[in-house]
Amino acid sequence: MRKKFEKDYFRGSVYKDYTKDKAMILNYIFLKNFILKFKSSGNLLEIGCAYGYFLKDLNKNYKTFGIDISKYAIDNAKKISPQSFLIAEDIEKTDIFSKFPQMDIILANNTFEHLKNPEKIIQQCSKKLSKKGYL
Numbered sequence: 100m101r102k103k104f105e106k107d108y109f110r111g112s113v114y115k116d117y118t119k120d121k122a123m124i125l126n127y128i129f130l131k132n133f134i135l136k137f138k139s140s141g142n143l144l145e146i147g148c149a150y151g152y153f154l155k156d157l158n159k160n161y162k163t164f165g166i167d168i169s170k171y172a173i174d175n176a177k178k179i180s181p182q183s184f185l186i187a188e189d190i191e192k193t194d195i196f197s198k199f200p201q202m203d204i205i206l207a208n209n210t211f212e213h214l215k216n217p218e219k220i221i222q223q224c225s226k227k228l229s230k231k232g233y234l
Contacts, residue, residue: 118152126208127153134204135160137233141203144227146190146220147210151176154183164199166190190220201229 118124130153134143140160148154148165149172157163163183167173173187188195191214205224211217224234 127156130206130208131156134206134233138203138231141229141232142200143204143206144199144202146205146207146224147213148172148176148183148185151180151183151185153206153208154185155180158182161204164202166195190223191215196223196227199227201232202227203229203232205232205234207234 134157141162142164143154143157143161144164144166145151145154146166148167149169151165151173154163154165154176158180163180165173165176165180165183165185166188167176167185168187168189170187173185176183176185184199186195186198202224205228207220207224211220214220221234228234
């Protein structure tokens with residue numbers, strides 16, 4: 100599945116760059132405000148972070164971490180959000196959660212529908228959350 104989400108996916112008509120798409124801009128503004136309402140600082144992991152624009156925007160408040168199946172996306176994210184700790188991995192094939200500290204926020208926006216076993220990933224996320232963390 101990894102090959103499906105490389106350069107052609109991000110340069111084609113499927114991926115919406117939220118810096119240019121009005122619906123995506125509004126979605127991320129809503130998400131950011133919603134997240135900040137519950138936790139204003141801490142560790143934040145974005146599963147399916149793509150180019151890391153959202154992580155970059157939250158670097159002021161959080162120590163940010165990102166994972167994406169696409170090496171191409173992560174290579175771009177490292178340029179856009181260099182403060183973030185970023186990994187290119189398939190979360191369903193490796194135990195990536197061991198590479199991250201406890202999280203206060205885990206975000207998986209437009210991600211679970213791509214997974215074969217989202218329940219397993221949700222269980223792993225819940226183990227990685229701090230006591231008062233949010234998924």
